Every structure is written in C-alpha cells, then in structure tokens.
Amino acid sequence: MKKILQIISDAPLFNGLSEEQLNDVRQISVDKFCDKGKTIFLEEDDCNGFYIVADGKVKIYKVSFEGKEHILHIYGPGNPFGEVPVFAGRKFPANAQTLLKSHLLFFPRTAFVDLISKNPSLALNMLGVLSMRLRQFTVQIENLSLKEVPGRLASYLVYLSQEQGRTDVVTLNISKGQLASLLGTIPETLSRILTKMNQQHLIDTRGRNIILKDLSGLEDLAEHGKLQ
Amino acid sequence: MKKILQIISDAPLFNGLSEEQLNDVRQISVDKFCDKGKTIFLEEDDCNGFYIVADGKVKIYKVSFEGKEHILHIYGPGNPFGEVPVFAGRKFPANAQTLLKSHLLFFPRTAFVDLISKNPSLALNMLGVLSMRLRQFTVQIENLSLKEVPGRLASYLVYLSQEQGRTDVVTLNISKGQLASLLGTIPETLSRILTKMNQQHLIDTRGRNIILKDLSGLEDLAEHGKLQ
DNA sequence: CCAGCGCCTTGACTTAAGTCAAAAAAGCGT
C-alpha cells in the first residue's frame, strides 16, 4: 500500500500545494477500503464529502427505470469523484460502485471547504478539475446526440490510442459489456460493430487487445460519426 | 438598460459578496453588445475570459460534421457561460451565439482569476456554478442514453412547470425547432410526439402555450422514459 | 481434462427515430 501522503501529492487535484498544505489535506482524509462490487453511494444519497481513488477502480453510473445502466466515468488512482454535492445541492447526481477491490480516501465536506477557503491554489485546482469534467461531458453529449455508435466507438479507440501512447494497438481495461454501457449502447450492438470494423480492416480484435490497422480511418469515422 | 452594478449583484455567481467585492468585480467587467444571431465564440477558439448575460438570450451548442446542431444550454440574464477554459484547457468546448439582441459582460481571464484567489467566497460560488452545470449535464446524459424522445420531452415539460410555477399550463420561450435540438432530436420527430401526446390527452398545444392536462401522467412518462 | 460459468457473438425480428419532400400555418414588415 502506497503511503497516503504520496497518494495525495500525486493527485492532480493537489498539484502545486506546499508540503504544509499537503499535510493539512492528509489530516482531514479518511481511509476507506472496499471489496469489488461494493456500492459507495447511490444517486440521491445525502453527501457529506467526496472521494479520491487511491487504488482500484470505480464506476460512476446512472440506472434507468427498467434497470438499464449507463456508465458515465470509470476512475482509477488519483481521480476524485462525488465532488458535485460538496459545492451544490447536497445529493449525488449518480451512483458509484467499485469495479475492483479498492482503497479510497474520503474528504469530509466541511473540513474540505474550510481548506479551500484558506488555499486559493486548492480552489483553483478544484475549479480546474470540475472544468475538465464539464469538457468531458460536453464531448459525451456530442457523441450521444450527434454520432452513431460506430463513431463513438472510433472516438474511444482514438482516445485510448492517445492515452496509451501507441498507434498500433490498444488494450481495453474494461469488459466489452462495460464498454457498451460507457458508449451508451448494449453488448450485442457493440459486438456487431466490432465485427463490421474488422471486415473493413479498420481494426483486428484479439480479445481485449485491439490492433489499429487504420488509425486515420478511425479518426475519420470518429469525426464524421458514420460507418461506411 | 439596467445599471451594471445591479446586474452583477443580481447574478447568482456573485451572491453574498460585499459592496466592495462587487465593485472589484465591476471594475474588471467589459460591456459587449451583440445583435441577434451574432456568434460570440466558436468551439476551439482560444479563450481569454468568460461572459455573463446581462440582457438577452444565448445558446451554447455543438455542431456535427454534417452541420446538425445540438443545443446544450440556453442562457438568459444572470447566467455565466464560457467559464470552462478559464480554469482548464484554454479552448472553448462548444459554440455560443445570441438568440436575441443581447448585452453581455465580459470578464478577462487573468483579472478574474486574481479576484478569485483573493475572495474565497467568490471561489466557492464559482465551484457551486460549475457543480450545478455538472449536475445538469448528468441529467442530460441520462435523458439522451436512457430515455426515448417522449420521455425527454415530458421531463422538459415537467421542468418548465416547476420553473414557471404553474401546474396547468407552460409557455415555451424558444421555438419548437430549438426545443427539438435541445432534446437531441429533430423538429419532425418532436412534432409527431406532440401530436401523440395530444391524442393521449396528456397535453393540449396552443402554439407556444402548452396546456398540461395530465401532469402526473407526464411525470410518469418522464420517469419511465417511454410513451404508452 | 473436463465441467460449469460468465462473457461475447450471431441470427431473426421489431421499433424508434431519421430522411426527404411537400403542404399548411404562423409571423412579419410594408
């Protein structure tokens, strides 16, 4: 297990804080260990703080009335989540559950707000985090409403390629079922589209490894939003 | 034209600031007057500040490769927009255009960041604004991916009913074409669904006035996401 | 090595919603 102070100082949210400020942050943090599949909070739950993933993986998701699930984010080490109700409204806007055995840091609301009030750079960091989220949501909404599923998948593959720094092959770090939910579709549809992309020599799927045979073709598809 | 200081002190973003702080805010604001249909900024434009609507109406929207438009927000007096790149990334994530002749206040990036650093309550207000936006986006994504168009329309009508404080009738303050774009669909589809809702005695459309004949039916539809 | 289980794929079918085209209705300035 990494030292807590190390985890905190590695998190982008606390970037550029002084040793002393980092220690203040550490003081208010509370450890929380969760097994795989543990629900951390549910939409509409009252919130008294937010979390940072120290280790493991967490999904943030919405569920429809019929029980269909749409994954909004999957967060790994260093990522904060559940901050929205700290600053507005008090209730979580979505659900959170661990995908792996995880170690979380919990930051109580009032203590954290105090800290922010005293540290302008922490406030600016948090504004940066929320702004990045808004940017990502903007892209997600664009994808959902202006692109078809093949375009969304292509966007995701291009994103993975940048994320993983490779132009030849990418590795999915989630199951295809979860990927379908992240793209706003269902496993059957995703599977059919992967098959089509194989046929068109855009990619070559080898389980969770996807060989990018035509990256510029994928970029095109991500841009235009339609297959063929 | 309302006095600028009045506009500023009425905006939620500057809620609870002292007289002196409000004056500081005023000092850095720059007036901008726009005709109807004026593009304020385009996605990917470099940003050197954000805006608040003093008077008029502004749409924030994305455009697909084929030119199809999806409206993300429509903002009226008191609403800030274009804040994301002030705190992260520097480029606007979407486009902004006036829907009416409008009066905007522009806040230059560096001066505003200075102000925030000195005023913790301003920082917290801004965190609140961004958090509310994230909450709204979460709902939008839920609507787009987990509900069908009738469900989204019902949600919007219920929202309008709360907004306007009436349970009997609501008034659209945008055209049906714009509403279609806001709901992530096209005018033809929206028109057909309005007709269906009329037939099912959920509503009665009278131009831009919509009589809510069965509000609990609409709430049901908004929840379940399917018509019939 | 095989059984059993979850994950993924495939097939046949249904359906919500988009496209294209045209008509009807509503605004708007003169």
Next chain:
DNA sequence: ACGCTTTTTTGACTTAAGTCAAGGCGCTGG
C-alpha cells in the same frame, strides 16, 4: 390586409439500433 419568409406539420419511406433467444468461446477450479 398583403405577400413574403420562417416555422411547423404531415406523409411515405429508410435505417440504426434495440429485443429476444440461442449458441460459442474461453476461462477457472475440481
């Protein structure tokens, strides 16, 4: 009130993607 534009509606048709059901693949553990 008139002619003009813009917005909204309607109809016929196409299509992307969802549903339901069955089968295959690849694990892990006995």
